[in-house]
Every structure is written in C-alpha cells, then in structure tokens.
Amino acid sequence: MRSSPFRLRALAAAGLVAAVALAACSSGSTASNNSKTGTVTVAVVSNPLITSQMVPLTRSVFEKQNPGITVKFATYTEGDLRAAIERDVSTHSNAFNVIMIGPYETPLFAKNGWLDNLSTQFIAKDPSYGASDLLPPIAKALSYKGSLYSVPFYGESSMMFYRKDMFAKAGLTMPAHPTWAQIQGFAAKLNQPGKVAGICLRGLAGWGDNMAALDTVVNTFGGEWFNQQWQPQLTSPAFTAATNFYVNLVRRYGESGASNDSFNQLLTLYGQGKCAMWYDATVAATSIAGSFPSVFNQTGYAFAPVNLTKSSGWLWSWALGVPQGTSNQGAAWKFVSWATSKGYEQLVGAKYGWAAVPPGTRTSLYHNPAYLSKASAFAPITLASIDSTDPLHPTLHPVPYVGIQYVDIPQFETLGLQVAQQIAGAIAGTESVTQALKTSQSAAAAYTPAQLSAG
C-alpha cells in the first residue's frame, strides 16, 4: 500500500526520535566522581531506627554540618528495597549514591564489581572512622576478600521476647536457653484466641521475612537447603519436621493473619500487648524500648530457641554501601561514615535516649556505661547472640553454602521468594506443608548443582 520511500523516511524519523531519547537518558552520568558536595540519594529500609531517627537526624544535624550536601531518602519495605537496589546497581542506573544492604548482598555485589571497596578507598584515609571497633562477626559478614564493602548501621541476631507479667501470672518460667518444645508448651498455655497470641511469628512471604525465622528453626532441627553436592533438601525429614513445627505453631497459637506479618507488623502487635512471646530480631528490643515503654518494662529476653544445635540465632546487619561508578562519592562516604560512626550513637543517645541507639555494630557501645545503664536488659544477650552465630556452619551437618537464614548465592533471591510464598500459603492454610515443600523442592531442583556452586 505504501511506497518504499515513505517507509524509509518514517523509519529514519523514528530512529532519530529514539536516538534523541536515548541521548537524553544517558546524559547526566558525567558528573564529577569524587565531589565532596552535591546530592546524595540513599535507598533505605523502612523500619523505626531509620525512619524516626536517621532521617530526622540527617536533616537536623548532618545537613547543617555539611552545607554542601543534600541527602535524599528513598524508603522501601524490605522486599521492595532489594528489588530497587538490585535493579539499580546491576543495570548501572546509578540512581542511588548510597544503598542499604546486608550480609547476603555485600559479598555477591562485591564479587560482581558493583560496590566500592570501602576499606581501601575511604577507611584507609579516614583513621578517625575506627573500623577495628566494629563487631567481628558483623564486620566479617560485610567483607569480601578481607575488605569491607559495606559498613553496619545496625546489627542483629534473633532472640525470644516474652511478657514477664503473663509468664508470672500463668506460673511459667522462661529458661535462658529455651528449646522449641518448651516454647510450644508455653505458647499453648498462654494463647487466648482473639486477645493474646501465645507466640507471634513471621508469616509474610519473603526470604528476609518468614524464611529468616523458619530457616533458623530448620537449622536447629538439623535441616539444610542443600547438601554437600548442592542437591536441594527441602523435602528431607528434618526440613519437613521443622516446617511442620513452625507452621503448626503459628497456626495454632500464633497471631491471626500471620501470613501478612513481618517485623514491623509484629512490633506493633507486641507493643499493643497482643503477643505473649515473639521470636524476632534482637534489634526489636531497641524499638520496643523507644516506642512502647510500658511493654518494655514487662519484657524478658531469651536466646533463640534450639532443638538439636547449641545455638540458632540468625546474623544480619543493615549496612551502608556505595555503588561503584556513582557520582559524589566523597559526599556519599561522608554520609555513610557519619551514619555508622560513634558520633551518631552519641547523637541518638542525647536526642532519643541511650536505649534507642542502633545496636550490634561497635564493640565500644557495649563498654559505654551510658548505654549499658539504659539497655542493660537486652544489651548482653544481643551481643552474646551475635557472637554465637557462625554463617559458615549454620546447621547440624556441613553445608556447601554460607549463610544462616539465607544461602549466599545469586539464585537465592528468586528461589528464596518462591519457597517463602509456598510457606506463606501453608501458614494461611491454602495448601498443606507437604504440598508447599514439594513445590519448593521442584523450584530448587530447577537449578543444576553446577549453576548453584558457580554462584
């Protein structure tokens, strides 16, 4: 119908428009790289230590002290944060000058060349930073080949929170190192349907959400994600027993609607007095102290419950890293070093009280009398929990992977979510545990051992 010159010209015109559009997209990446001023965009996870402390303190203190630097925050929930950061750094869009990542991402990103080596590029020239003060397990988890690629904003293990008043009323005593069988017994006695859940547990689908808690149970039941030959073990007797235990515990004695709950929802529930026990991150103690003082006074702490292993707490840290090739790196490090410094702890202590200081990053904090006087209830157990973690030997048997509540391979981002969705389905009751684990096993079996071990 149309003559060929028309088609040619239309193509040329379309090509021209596309070229102009592409040119417009790619400009702007030529800004100076090491500038110590400018805008720093920070991608952070939305939890209380960040939204109600880091963000306001940045406005009222950091930006005043550094007039040339403007900090912009992009706040996400955990799952969305991972997606946004992964997209940004892997495509080199460089929308974020600073990213909040953890022990899962740091070594993988560093290996891919997506992160600045903070040790050689910044810490070596900045002796006042005091990197040797960082807690060894946390620093190790955030390192790749001996160099730090991210620095911790806070660090955590997992532990059991319980209401001393409810335990006393029911005539129960929580041991310092409870077993899961004991916890189940307590939960059964303390559960009052509709009023107080016997135990609050995570159910929201996400490898950092429900799977973090479940993985620690799996580990202490002797289960594992992969055996030494990288064959998936999600339907093994130990994995099945642990999953059945967890799902039954939350379905019988847990909060209603558990499949939509993770850290923030459970913090609210616990703070409102709707949980007799709560198994979650040690950092929750800091938020309970800050937001729910009356519940804080009634809260007791116990180590992460065990079954076959001696300890079972997870190890995590929300840490700040600088993606490679982004602009204003000098300014970015200024912000990162400020937010993870001893000085920042002082600021929070002065403004929000010492109990609210981000925990689990620096040894010096645990020798600070001001901190210990306010946080004595949970500071020693937090430190001991973090110290007892071993990401290289997470479970009963030797495993080929690193990570307690995750498997440090790139495929885990996808696989972890697939399994987490199945578990959430089992918790909601839309499918059986057996079915959920069968589907999970086949999702894991989609990868060959060669692919997995290459990661």
Next chain:
Amino acid sequence: MTAVEAGAAATTQVGIRPRGAGRRERWQRRLPLLPALIYIIVVTQIPFVVTLWYSFQSYFWDVPGGAHFNALSNYRLVFTDAVFRGSLLRSVIMTAISVILAMILGVAFALLLDRKFFGRGVVRTLIITPFLVMPAAASLVWRDPMLDPNFGLLNYLLEPFGVHHVAWLSSHALGSVIVVMIWQWTPFMTLIVLAGLQSQPSDTLEAAKVDGAGALATFRELTLPHLRPYIELGILLGSIYLVNAFDAVRLMTNGGPGTSTTNLPFFLYQKVNYAFDVGGAAAAGVVTVILTIIVATFALRMFARVFQFEEGGV
C-alpha cells in the same frame, strides 16, 4: 469496533479519495498525521520489539554478563510454569466475577437512583465516591483499617454476630480482593446504566403502563433491551480495566498468601522485580499480549455486531 470503522471506510472511500490523486496531495493529507504516527511507533512498537528480543534472551539482573541468546527456552518455561497458568486463570476469574457482580449492583443502584426522592443529588455523589478514590489509597484503607484481623473495623462490626478475628486477607484473600474491585467499579457501572435509564423515552413507559404491564414486565421487556448497549459498554470497559488490576493485588495481598491472588499483571511484575528474570518476564508478556489480542478480537467483533444490530434496529 475496527470492523465498524473498516466498513465505514469501505463505503465512503470512493468519495473522499478520488482515484489518481497526485502524490503531492496524498502527502499533504498524510503529513499532519505523521507526528502522531511516529509517536505511536516510538512509545508502543519499539518497546514491543525490544520485549520480543528480550524474550529470546537469558537475562537476569543479578547475574553479571548481560543478556545472551537462549532460543525458545523462556517460552518453554512459561508454558510449563504452573504459577503462570494459575495467574492466567485467576485473571479471568477475578475479572469475570468482579465485572458481572459490579454490573448487577450497578443496574440495581441505577434503578434506585433514577427515582425522584429527597436528597437524590447527595446520594448520587456518595455512590460515585468509591470510583473517585485513588485505587492505591482505597486498597490501603481496605487492607488496614477495614480488614486487619486484629484492629480491623469489619471484624469489630461482625463480632456481635459470632465472627471472631477472621484474617480476611489470609483465609479469604481472593474474595477480599474481588470485593474491593467490585466496591470500586460498581459506581462506574451505575453511572453508565443511569445515563441509559435517563435516555429512555417516557412515552413508551407510559404506554406500557396504560396497557397494564407490571413493573417487572416493563423492566424485562422494555428497560432491559434499552439498556443492553449501555450494559455491554460497561462490561467491555470494566473488563479492559480490571484485567489489568494491579493496585489492589499489590497493596492488599502482594499476590499471596502463596500465589492465591497472583494475577497476570502481578505475575509479570514479580518476575521482573523480585526474580530479576527479564527474559522470562518478556516471554510471559509476549504470550499475554497474544492471548489478549485473540480475546480482544473476538470480543470486539461481537460488540461490533451488537452495535450494528442496534443501529439497524432503530
């Protein structure tokens, strides 16, 4: 609709385009259209071609090294993926149930609102409100203040009737999402049907009354046939929008628990944003587009026939 346009063009073609018109003249007609054409090509066809290209590549954001050709393996995975098939089925179920129920409610509300009563203007505005609330805001309001198992309003209201702490978004997730969609789309259906009702000639209704027809018979024999094109339009527009429903799924249930509320748009979103599987998502997207084109072609043909029939009948 394309059939209608094509038919109209065929009958009038001779009139507006004399045979042997000069090249220059044809270009004068085309030129003003060109910017729009280029714009359409740039924003729709180029992305589609890129998607097509990606669908034959293995490209994971979290695996360094970029994209490489892997032939049809993305498509093979799409067709063997039980989650994809489930999402497809769920998209159909969600759209069909919510459009049909919203239409039934819409007709009922429209019939009520068509009567004269005190405060009709206020009631009409109130009924339209759900459609004016931003979908994201509506989803959040439903998720937390309304349906939360521990603090939600619905459980509080139902407590006297023996309903205790139902986790609506866990145990009745799909139903809850559909209810919110119906809640949001009923006003739209009401508006369209109301427009139809108000264009109904009053003399036929009076004639029916004189002939002794009851209210039910009048509705069935006169009002409903008159409303038919309006109802069909409402269903068509509602389906087009609701098959793409994303806000409610993303914000209320995040596709879960498990995959029990994952529809096609959310499946694609998750494939890119959580699995970082650009190739797989592109393949699933291409399959979705092909299926949509097939369904849309049939639907449009059917509606084109319906409209022609109506025009012929008048």
